[in-house]
Amino acid sequence: MPKSDRLLVAALEKNAYPVGKILREYDPIIEAAADKQMVLIGEASHGSLEFYRARAEITQRLIEEQGFDAVAVEADWPDAYAINRYVCDMHPGATAEKALNHFERFPTWMWANHEVLHFIKWLRAFNGMQQGKTHAVGFYGLDLYSMSSSIHAVISYLEKVDPKSALQARKRYGCLDYFMDSPQAYGQAINLGMADSCEKEIIAQLVDLRQKSCDYMKADGFIAADEYFCAEQNAKLVCNAEEYYRAMFSTHAISRPNLWNMRDRHMFEILEALTRHLDKPSGKKAKVIVWAHNSHIGNAAATEMSQRGEYNIGQLTREAYGERALLIGFSTARGTVTAASDWDAPTERKTIRPPLPGSYEDIFHQVNQKDFFLDLREDTPATDLLATPRLQRAIGVIYRPETERHSHYYYASLPEQFDFMIHFNDTTAVEPLNITAEWHRGEMDETYPTGL
Numbered sequence: 001m002p003k004s005d006r007l008l009v010a011a012l013e014k015n016a017y018p019v020g021k022i023l024r025e026y027d028p029i030i031e032a033a034a035d036k037q038m039v040l041i042g043e044a045s046h047g048s049l050e051f052y053r054a055r056a057e058i059t060q061r062l063i064e065e066q067g068f069d070a071v072a073v074e075a076d077w078p079d080a081y082a083i084n085r086y087v088c089d090m091h092p093g094a095t096a097e098k099a100l101n102h103f104e105r106f107p108t109w110m111w112a113n114h115e116v117l118h119f120i121k122w123l124r125a126f127n128g129m130q131q132g133k134t135h136a137v138g139f140y141g142l143d144l145y146s147m148s149s150s151i152h153a154v155i156s157y158l159e160k161v162d163p164k165s166a167l168q169a170r171k172r173y174g175c176l177d178y179f180m181d182s183p184q185a186y187g188q189a190i191n192l193g194m195a196d197s198c199e200k201e202i203i204a205q206l207v208d209l210r211q212k213s214c215d216y217m218k219a220d221g222f223i224a225a226d227e228y229f230c231a232e233q234n235a236k237l238v239c240n241a242e243e244y245y246r247a248m249f250s251t252h253a254i255s256r257p258n259l260w261n262m263r264d265r266h267m268f269e270i271l272e273a274l275t276r277h278l279d280k281p282s283g284k285k286a287k288v289i290v291w292a293h294n295s296h297i298g299n300a301a302a303t304e305m306s307q308r309g310e311y312n313i314g315q316l317t318r319e320a321y322g323e324r325a326l327l328i329g330f331s332t333a334r335g336t337v338t339a340a341s342d343w344d345a346p347t348e349r350k351t352i353r354p355p356l357p358g359s360y361e362d363i364f365h366q367v368n369q370k371d372f373f374l375d376l377r378e379d380t381p382a383t384d385l386l387a388t389p390r391l392q393r394a395i396g397v398i399y400r401p402e403t404e405r406h407s408h409y410y411y412a413s414l415p416e417q418f419d420f421m422i423h424f425n426d427t428t429a430v431e432p433l434n435i436t437a438e439w440h441r442g443e444m445d446e447t448y449p450t451g452l
Contacts, residue, residue, distance in 0.1 A: 035324070037288070038326070041055045045339070047429055049428045052430055083120055144266045148180045148181060153234040157228075162215075165208065165212065186245055233273065336428055361393050390411065390412070392412045
């Protein structure tokens with residue numbers, strides 16, 4: 001091990017806060033969040049139980065002790081809103097399991113898993129005990145992949161409040177009729193000249209909805225305002241998703257950063273709209289917790305993403321909210337993870353390869369205290385040494401260990417990327433609610449190709 005790495009490990013030994021051995025182990029994080037409006041909590045994979053569990057524990061304390069108003073997650077708006085209806089008791093006979101059944105598209109395990117199930121049951125119970133509170137703590141989605149579901153949601157809303165406008169919406173969205181189940185095919189067809197763009201009709205529907213917003217919200221006070229807000233976000237999602245899928249197959253100079261930026265810009269816009277919607281009549285600003293992958297909530301300006309022209313929710317939040325935002329990341333060195341080998345491929349329980357030498361994960365693995373967190377805001381020898389860019393691992397819904405370096409690592413400067421980093425040395429695969437034969441079987445150790 002190089003001398004600089006040995007010095008860093010020694011510094012971490014002195015500055016790491018242990019996890020798992022004290023009763024109030026996340027106290028410094030909870031205290032740091034006291035004056036924040038946004039707390040963004042990440043994950044180094046979309047399939048590690050310990051990340052989900054710790055994130056839920058921190059979130060529960062932020063809601064109970066610091067008065068946070070909502071949880072916004074890297075999920076599609078209509079799917080997450082089914083959970084919102086459950087936790088806010090909008091449908092008294094609903095169950096947590098039924099709410100999670102709305103996650104029907106790949107990757108279902110990302111939200112339909114046992115850790116999320118436990119959390120939303122807790123949140124519903126918490127909301128039920130808050131007597132006299134004007135608004136329950138909600139659960140909302142930020143992502144833009146649910147074009148078809150969002151179209152149906154807009155029409156369903158209008159059928160209840162304005163049947164005549166619902167007919168007009170059906171006509172406008174009918175432009176997408178052949179592509180409802182395959183928005184990617186829409187993008188291809190547009191760019192091959194095989195179909196006309198639906199952009200004008202979709203924008204017209206959003207504008208029409210907004211112009212009639214006052215009429216729609218008159219009837220039932222906050223409930224009507226909440227339902228209108230949900231419909232508006234779905235209509236906005238359809239607009240942004242249509243643009244996204246059109247850009248995906250553009251023959252013009254559209255690059256990957258553009259697509260990434262379009263998605264993260266959409267998620268940030270939804271987050272901003274949600275915050276404004278939840279702001280108190282007294283003028284007090286709403287406080288929101290965000291759950292998303294490290295690559296979305298860490299400050300992209302501190303990573304090689306920035307060199308590729310990419311930004312993310314974390315960077316946009318840091319620029320907009322400054323010291324009123326707190327960014328928390330996670331990491332792991334070894335264990336198992338729930339992931340797939342390709343998009344729409346079966347859900348598997350995969351073995352995580354040992355971290356690459358010199359990476360942040362490799363350095364953390366050398367620390368005697370295996371599970372710990374770091375306050376990266378502190379001016380210590382550890383944070384000084386951590387500032388030198390190193391490789392950082394990111395496992396998404398797809399894990400390809402055979403191309404680990406290319407597929408799952410990028411350079412980052414940790415203290416600029418996050419305010420806190422939580423490390424679990426050995427993690428376990430999160431358990432999906434619907435377990436496949438492939439997940440049960442898992443992958444045998446020592447079966448991966450040796451090349452990176």
